[in-house]
Structures are given as structure tokens and as C-alpha cells.
Amino acid sequence: MSDLSARLDLPFIAPSQAQKHVTHNEAVQRLDLLVQMALDGFEATEPPAAPETGARFALGTGATGVWAGQDGKIAAFLGEAWMFVTPQEGWIAAERGGTAVRIYRDGGWRGFPDRTDALGIATQADAVNRLSVAAAATLLSHAGAGHQLKINKAQSDDTASLVFQSGFAGHAEMGLAGDDDFSIKVSADGTTWTEALRVDAQTARISGAAVQSAPTDNAAERLLKVGAFGLGTAISLTASDGLDTLVLSGLYYNPSAGNTSGNSYPISSAGALLVIARSATNVVQEFTSYGGTSAASALRKFVRSWGTGGWSPWLELYHSGRVMGPVSLSDGVPTGAIIEHQFVGGNGEYTRFANGTQICGTTVALSTSGETTWTYPAQFFTAPRVAAVLTGSQAAFARTLSNSNLSIQIGAFNTSGTRVSGFAYLLAIGRWI
Incomplete structure (x- = not known):
């Protein structure tokens, strides 16, 4: 059995040894030197002139004086003499009065590495996951202000x-x-x-x-883009795009005038289309055209709906700018204003309605020499019905002749059948289409 310990070379007390305290005190001195080791310097070669008791140095190469021949050892001053201990692999020592901490490795005192190849905290690191942490949470906090976590490639x-x-x-x-x-x-x-x-x-x-993959992509739960369904910018259409199959809610715009067969536009005009769909067979379309700069023609609005029976006819909606103005019909559907009224020189005045009704009125002078012709201020589709009211105090009645869609002849007679003169108020009612 060796007389010294394997790691710190501490002397053992032999059986029946005399003066056991000498061996024990030597072991205590070595423990005091080596445990929680703090050195006064590393790579020292020249011993101090008046060392303090307990002074310790890690000797370098070429030590002089009383250290001569002790290169690489630890020199400790015990008060009367220097003791030298050979360091072993893995011993750690701190520098007194400084911040250096070194480890004895490969025959010299080395600084601790400024990096480690792998670090596992409560778990095992490996070649791929060189930093591994097993914990309920990982906190990366600031050091005074902000904090950035950087992942570089x-x-x-x-x-x-x-x-x-x-x-x-x-x-x-x-x-x-x-x-x-x-x-x-x-x-x-x-x-x-x-x-x-x-x-x-x-x-x-x-x-x-x-x-969304496209402005008309209606897949559930997808994020909308600017322009989706015409939000922010209308989806462009052409005159040849059929509206009967356009049942996807959105805002659309046809920048060109024109209406080709089968595309189902209400009129041949550029305009905007709003489609509101609850389902593929429950749809409302609203088309607003741009036709000019006047109040009567600048805005024309049409609506229709799709139900179980298919598309309803387009219905034009009216606004204040289209109540009075030129009246027109197309296939029985009003395409102009609601009411048209005008004075036409000496022929009187007329009023037309969007349902096809026309009323003309005037005052004519009657002659005893024959019938008076009244040319209507606006042409009728067929001969209208005419009413006459005579002025004057004598009893008389009116007679109309040659009534057409353009004019009528009228005369007045008393109860004896004699032609009389005077004035008559005339009112003609019929249809203009």
C-alpha cells in the first residue's frame, strides 16, 4: 500500500507510527495549499524576496533561486521553507486579486475555453443539437434595454x-x-x-x-387581397362576358360600351356591376351605367335576380334626375324618363308617360266657314280620343271629322244646326307607342 493518497499526495499515518501529528499536520498543510486553490501568479520564475506565509505560485520554465529545478510545480511558502507539489490533470486554480481561472491540462495551466462544443442543460446535447435544454420554460431577457434572438445562415x-x-x-x-x-x-x-x-x-x-389565389377565389377561410371580389379595385369585364353565369359576389366593371348577343347586359353601355349572392341560385345583380353628363343620362341603374325560375328581366330604377325628360320604351320596358312635357308652338302642349300614355291639349278658334284642323303637338300611335269644351253663351255642340294619329278637324253648331264661331278647349288622350 502506498504511503501517499492517489490525487493530492497526502501522507498516510502508518500503523503504530510515532509522532503521528507530524504526518497529520503535513497532510493538513497540503490540503490547505491545494483545496480551493488560489495562486499569487502563474508562470512565475523568480521567488519573492520576502514571501508571506501561504504564498503560492505556479512555476514556469527556468525558475531561479530556491525554485530552481522545480519548473512546472506549485511552490507554497509554509513560513520557513518552500514546499513543491506537482499538479495533476484537471486541477483548477484561481488568480488571487485577478479574474483568471485556469485548469491544469496537457502539462500546463490553460485558460478555460471561450467556447464549448456542446452544452446540455438537464438533457443530453449531440452533434446536431449542440445546445439542448429540458425545462418548463426558457427565458432570454434584456440587459438594460431590448433583446434580439438571432438565427443566422x-x-x-x-x-x-x-x-x-x-x-x-x-x-x-x-x-x-x-x-x-x-x-x-x-x-x-x-x-x-x-x-x-x-x-x-x-x-x-x-x-x-x-x-386567395385570384380575386374571385372564394375558398373558405382564406385571407382577402386588395381587389378580392372588387374590394379596392373592380374586377374587369368585357362586353362579351356573359352575366348569366356570374353568380360570385363582388364588384365588377365593364370599361367599354357594347352589348353582344347572349351576355345579358341590360343596355349597351359601360358601367359597374354589383353581385350579391346568398347561394349559386339566389343572386341579385345591380348594374349602373355611365351614359353621359346630363342628369337624365349620367346614371342608369338596373336590377335583376336569380331564383328557382331563372333570371328575372332587368328592371330599371329611377332617380330624381330621370323623373322629367325624354320618355322612351324598349320591348315594353321604360328606357328614359318617367314624364315628358313640352309646348309645341301654336299646336299646344303634350305630356307623355313612361307607360305609353300621351295627353295633348290646346285652344282653337272656330269658324262659320268650315272645320278647323288641329295638328297634335306630338304624334299618337293611333287616333286618340278627343274632347271639346265650347266657349260662349249660346247653346252649341262640337263635331269632329277626319281624326287621325296626326290631326283632327272640328266645327261647332247651334241647336238649329247652324255653324257658329267661337273658341273650343280641346283635350286628346291616347298612346304614343
Whole structure:
């Protein structure tokens, strides 16, 4: 059995040894030197002239004086003489009055490494996961102000991302995955991945499976873009685009006039279309045209709906600017104002209505020499019905002849059948279409 301990060379007390305290005190001195070791210097070669008791130095190469021949050892002053101890692999010593901490390794005192190849905290690190932490939470806090967590990659086509796992299988990833665009990906099985969002690094525009692929993409739960269904900018149509199959809610615009067969526009004019759909067979379309600068023609609005029986006819809506003005009909549907009224020189005045009714009125002078002709201020479609009211105090009656859609002849007679003169108020009622 050795007389010294394996690591610190502490002397053992031999059986039946005399003056055991000498051996014990020597061991205590060595413990005092080596445990929680704090040295007065490293690589020392010249002993101090008046060392303090307990002074300790790690000797370097070429030690002089009483240290000569003790290179590489630890020199400790015990008050009367120097004691020398050979350090062993793994011993650690701090520098008194300084901040250096060194470890004895490979025959010399080395500084602690400024990095470690792997670090596991409450878990095992490996060659891929060189920093591993097993904990309920990980806190990275500021040191006075803000704090940044940086994930760097070598080249643009490398990856710098955060991966979120369940049972060590990836189910979500966010970051720079193979390029410099920011993306968010998800996976249900940890193998097949879907790119939900991508932010273009150059334009900052968003794409991905969670975003509309086109302005008319109506897939459930997708994010709307500017221009989606005409929000922010109307979806462009052409005159040849058929409206009967356009049952997707949105705002549309036809920038060109014209109406081709089968496209179902209400009129041949540029305009905007609003589609409101509750389902594919329950739809309302509203078309607003632009026809000119006057109040009567600048805005024309039409509506129709789709139900179980198909599309209803277009119905034109009226506003204050279209109550009075030129009246017109097309296939029985009003296409102009509601009421048209005008004075026409000596022929009197007329009033037309959008339902096809026309009323003409005037005052004519009657002659004893024959009938008086009244040319209507506006042409009728067929001969109208005419009423006459005679003026004067004598009893008389009126007679009409040759009534047409253009004019009528009228005369007045007394009860004896003699033609008389005077004035008659005339009112003709019929249809203009």
C-alpha cells in the first residue's frame, strides 16, 4: 500500500507510527495549499524576496533561486521553507486579486475555453443539437434595454428557421426556408408540408395557401387581397362576358360600351356591376351605367335576380334626375324618363308617360266657314280620343271629322244646326307607342 493518497499526495499515518501529528499536520498543510486553490501568479520564475506565509505560485520554465529545478510545480511558502507539489490533470486554480481561472491540462495551466462544443442543460446535447435544454420554460431577457434572438445562415439558399415539434415530429416552421422570403409552413404528419404564408423579401407582398389565389377565389377561410371580389379595385369585364353565369359576389366593371348577343347586359353601355349572392341560385345583380353628363343620362341603374325560375328581366330604377325628360320604351320596358312635357308652338302642349300614355291639349278658334284642323303637338300611335269644351253663351255642340294619329278637324253648331264661331278647349288622350 502506498504511503501517499492517489490525487493530492497526502501522507498516510502508518500503523503504530510515532509522532503521528507530524504526518497529520503535513497532510493538513497540503490540503490547505491545494483545496480551493488560489495562486499569487502563474508562470512565475523568480521567488519573492520576502514571501508571506501561504504564498503560492505556479512555476514556469527556468525558475531561479530556491525554485530552481522545480519548473512546472506549485511552490507554497509554509513560513520557513518552500514546499513543491506537482499538479495533476484537471486541477483548477484561481488568480488571487485577478479574474483568471485556469485548469491544469496537457502539462500546463490553460485558460478555460471561450467556447464549448456542446452544452446540455438537464438533457443530453449531440452533434446536431449542440445546445439542448429540458425545462418548463426558457427565458432570454434584456440587459438594460431590448433583446434580439438571432438565427443566422451562411447563404441565401440555406435555412434559418424555427421548427415547432410534437413528439419530436415537426408540425410548423417559420423563417427563411431555402431562400430569403419569410414563410410559415405547417404539416399534419411531420412529412408533407404546406406553405401557408410567404412574405416576398423584395415587395413584402403575401402569398401562400392561406391567401386567395385570384380575386374571385372564394375558398373558405382564406385571407382577402386588395381587389378580392372588387374590394379596392373592380374586377374587369368585357362586353362579351356573359352575366348569366356570374353568380360570385363582388364588384365588377365593364370599361367599354357594347352589348353582344347572349351576355345579358341590360343596355349597351359601360358601367359597374354589383353581385350579391346568398347561394349559386339566389343572386341579385345591380348594374349602373355611365351614359353621359346630363342628369337624365349620367346614371342608369338596373336590377335583376336569380331564383328557382331563372333570371328575372332587368328592371330599371329611377332617380330624381330621370323623373322629367325624354320618355322612351324598349320591348315594353321604360328606357328614359318617367314624364315628358313640352309646348309645341301654336299646336299646344303634350305630356307623355313612361307607360305609353300621351295627353295633348290646346285652344282653337272656330269658324262659320268650315272645320278647323288641329295638328297634335306630338304624334299618337293611333287616333286618340278627343274632347271639346265650347266657349260662349249660346247653346252649341262640337263635331269632329277626319281624326287621325296626326290631326283632327272640328266645327261647332247651334241647336238649329247652324255653324257658329267661337273658341273650343280641346283635350286628346291616347298612346304614343
